[in-house]
Amino acid sequence: MIDVPQAAIDLAKRFEGFCRVPKSDPDRAYPYVCPAGFWTIGYGHLCDAKHPPISIEEGEAYLAADMADALRATLRYCPVLATEPEGRLAAIVDFTFNLGAGRLQASTLRRRVNQRDWPGVAQELRRWVYGGGKVLPGLVLRRNAEILLIF
DSSP: OOOOOHHHHHHHHHHHOOOOOSTTSTTEEOOEEOTTSOEEETTTEEOOTTOOOEEHHHHHHHHHHHHHHHHHHHHHHOGGGGGSOHHHHHHHHHHHHHHOHHHHHTSHHHHHHHTTOHHHHHHHHTTOOEETTEEOHHHHHHHHHHHHHHO
8 A cells, every 4th residue: 555645744734734722722722713614623634613622643643544535535536646756646645635535536637637637737736726715825835835746
């Protein structure tokens, strides 16, 4: 089995961050609503509003499990990535982690990846920058970071 690329983990950590809310309890993360309107905890782990606070170690465990799920889904929908450079796999795993396997499955991005149309992949990634109906600057930066891994 292929391991989750470290570059995908690094992207997720960079763009999700370990959100420590409230600031009065800096060693733990509490649930919060992300810019796209979902309850989240730790490094972008989806949860409900009543989820108990978590430590950094628990956040790392959630991230590892979520990234493993994203890797499995990515390889299921984009099997060509198993033989491509690791950066390409990392980029699409991060995308899948960020937006979900369903979005990858139903996307033109998936078709472009499986056609090995890397300029087309970059063009498609640039489209996925909306949250809550508006362009989110953090998503623009994240998609650009993923595009750098494609090439």
